[in-house]
Amino acid sequence: MFDVIAFDADDTLWHNEPLYRGAQQQVLDILAHYHARDWIERRMYETEVRNLEHYGYGIKGFTLSMIETAIELTEGRISGAEVGRIIELTREMFKAPVELLDGVEETITTLAASHDLMLITKGDLFEQHAKIARSGLADHFSRVEIVPVKIRETYQSITAKHKINPERFLMIGNSIRSDILPVIEIGGRAIHIPYETTWEHEVVPEEELAGREFVRLAHIRELLTLIDQYRSR
Amino acid sequence: MFDVIAFDADDTLWHNEPLYRGAQQQVLDILAHYHARDWIERRMYETEVRNLEHYGYGIKGFTLSMIETAIELTEGRISGAEVGRIIELTREMFKAPVELLDGVEETITTLAASHDLMLITKGDLFEQHAKIARSGLADHFSRVEIVPVKIRETYQSITAKHKINPERFLMIGNSIRSDILPVIEIGGRAIHIPYETTWEHEVVPEEELAGREFVRLAHIRELLTLIDQYRSR
Structure with a gap:
């Protein structure tokens, strides 16, 4: 899938x-x-x-x-x-130590055994590299992209560069503005897992979500089951 | 070559x-x-x-x-x-406007017609992206790598990622510490073009250069002739 x-x-x-x-x-x-x-x-x-x-x-x-x-x-x-x-x-x-969210380590480890995983994060190059290194998760991702912003063009360029068909690309993240909407726009799939708080700048008004199709999960622990469902379709 | x-x-x-x-x-x-x-x-x-x-x-x-x-x-x-x-x-x-060094525009334009050019710069992701965009040179480079530091491992990982044979990789830059020595260490070629001033942190004591083989040019305008010489060998 x-x-x-x-x-x-x-x-x-x-x-x-x-x-x-x-x-x-x-x-x-x-x-x-x-x-x-x-x-x-x-x-x-x-x-x-x-x-x-x-x-x-x-x-x-x-x-x-x-x-x-x-x-x-x-x-x-x-x-x-x-x-x-x-x-x-x-x-x-x-x-500050890098504290993984509950369920992340198991989910990523399991998923990495059966899927090609990628990390796409916006932010400061130096800071993000340091956090990825300290997270202990780096080896599970075949590719890491640190980008200045996450807009439609960002995902277009990443999928083009790595020769990924957007229809077979799934993005998972907590920000509707940065992780979900631009991915849907290029024809990809997206799963939203809200975090306990969202920085005001990342908040998208509900009315902008009308007609946008994406799944929302309460917890990353639910991810493996959902991906299994996709595969068995 | x-x-x-x-x-x-x-x-x-x-x-x-x-x-x-x-x-x-x-x-x-x-x-x-x-x-x-x-x-x-x-x-x-x-x-x-x-x-x-x-x-x-x-x-x-x-x-x-x-x-x-x-x-x-x-x-x-x-x-x-x-x-x-x-x-x-x-x-x-x-x-501040991005001011190209004398000779850069012609050299890069000419070289891009016959060679695969890459940009490798260390620094802040956001700032470097903005400068590359404003430089007017972006289209001449098939690949751009913005990296947190330029050490041996950086060049190893870039050449591995893009499947480049280090012996057929040439790096050109003004910093002996960042652009020249680590490239020579992985078996690549390097050309040093000193800039009018070098930030103290990038300066390498002359004694560390003993036995390191690289060419030094006074000006980027001399580059095309040198590369032609390599090709005709």
């Missing part, structure tokens, strides 16, 4: 978003005596999204966006020492 | 290092009232190299390292507004 089964990484195979939200909450603590938390949080999000165009995804861009917001909001009154604490906080993100 | 000719990008095809050094000089101006320039410059270099392990190469890591150094050196006395100016300066680096 499928020649290649591809997985997203962050929040599909291992926990990621809580690391960012945890760091952000601590930065909000540092800035709490300047402004209301909600307002700072909103401004941080705006800065982050505006900077995506230049910075792309990842910890470094996130850190720079937080520092930039902090300086703007305080009209430069934030102290060097406070900026130093922000850098210190986000530096810990680099050292 | 060669199945694939690969080029480095930064400071081989387009100017890059002066952008970093220019920004650094402006940051030194901002910090000049705290410490002696030479001393700050030395500390910045140390921070940058120490952080490479986490940040990798690129503008974002460079910016964070400069901010970190500034905070350390001033023991946190640097103002938020001054940090903001550092961010502003480095943000301009993202918008």
